[in-house]
Amino acid sequence: MxxxxxxxxxxxxxxxxxxxxxxxxxxxxxxxxxxxxxxxxxxxxxxxxxxxxxxxxxxxxxxxxxxxxxxxxxxxxxxxxxxxxxxxxxxxxxxxxxxxxxxxxxxxxxxxxxxxxxGEVVEKPHASPPSASSLFGYAVHHALHARSCIERGRLWQAEYWISALRDHALALACRRRGLDGGYGRDYDRLPAAVLEPFDDALVRSVERDELRRALRIAVAGLLRESSEARDMAEKVEGQLRELAW
The missing domain is CATH 3.30.460.10 (Beta Polymerase, domain 2)
Incomplete structure (x- = not known):
């Protein structure tokens, strides 16, 4: 090295x-x-x-x-x-x-x-982080695709979407606390009380029941961290719970 x-x-x-x-x-x-x-x-x-x-x-x-x-x-x-x-x-x-x-x-x-x-620089505005509604919207999309992949028996693809859903929920958690969620940069700076519930959103095997369990935990975590996208979350919460439970 x-x-x-x-x-x-x-x-x-x-x-x-x-x-x-x-x-x-x-x-x-x-x-x-x-x-x-x-x-x-x-x-x-x-x-x-x-x-x-x-x-x-x-x-x-x-x-x-x-x-x-x-x-x-x-x-x-x-x-x-x-x-x-x-x-x-x-x-x-x-x-x-x-x-x-x-x-x-x-x-x-x-x-x-x-x-x-x-040398010299040109002053320009810093790039804006993704909006809370955008992060939440992507996460909902990923949850939908995770469930459909489980039902189709495309279990490795389901794992991909569950991981993406979890990452967007953690990015929302970072945004709420003024941290940088891009590429997971500040995930490790989140409080333990925020991170620990997401442990169970890690997929432990590509079996249907395990994927359903991880999806349910990831959706619950997303809803917990959705305060900055509350209007959208309130409109889709029932559908998300139907999807994951």
Whole structure:
């Protein structure tokens, strides 16, 4: 496994690439290392601004060729979000590198985990978290599909939907308490009294009775955490209970 020294060496090498490339005009650290030292398992997450008129795609491909050749990196996947392109790499020792490039006219903090290293930023509003009604609505959808999959005998797919339902209920619990529920980031910061009832929403085997039991517990947890979507919850609570009980 990678060491903190390995991680720091990778960060410094990528920043050297940026400082020697005139097409890169600004850079920032994102994620868990943006405002503190992170921990033993933190990865490297860097964003760079590309000079206006320069192709983000061409720059990303050129950098990728260097990383694959020099550092024995493996390119895992790309993710586009508006003008930003993210590319994720795996390096030896299970060290993850997240690189993102964006035109300079759009370079700025999209959330609190952003620390400018050099260059200038464009002030822009932080991305809004999902609304309570959206989270609740998705959870209801997942509950419906979980039950239909159980009845169809598609038990592994039912497990998928029950897990998704539980995750959205926990995201609602985070939202109520001012925590970040995205990707489960703050689930472990929820009070034990909130988390413990969800233990029983974990599916222990892909058998019909077990799936029905886990679905019932997950729906109960969703309803407990639905105060911010009360109007919608009151309209569908009876149907959810009919579905799960």
């Amino acid at each position: 990678f060491s903190v020294i390995d991680r720091d060496r990778l960060r410094d090498r990528v920043l050297d690439m940026a400082s020697s490339d005139p097409r890169v005009v600004a850079g920032a650290v994102l994620g868990s290392l943006a405002h503190d030292e992170g921990d033993r398992w933190s990865d490297v997450d860097l964003m760079f601004a590309v000079a206006d008129g320069v192709s983000v795609t061409e720059l990303l491909e050129a950098w990728s060729r260097n990383l694959l050749r020099e550092l024995d990196a493996v390119q895992l996947f790309d993710l586009a979000s508006g003008p930003i392109t993210y590319r994720v790499f795996l390096l030896p020792g299970c060290l993850e590198l997240d690189l993102s490039f964006v035109p300079a006219s759009n370079f700025g903090a999209g959330g609190p985990k952003f620390r400018l290293l050099f």
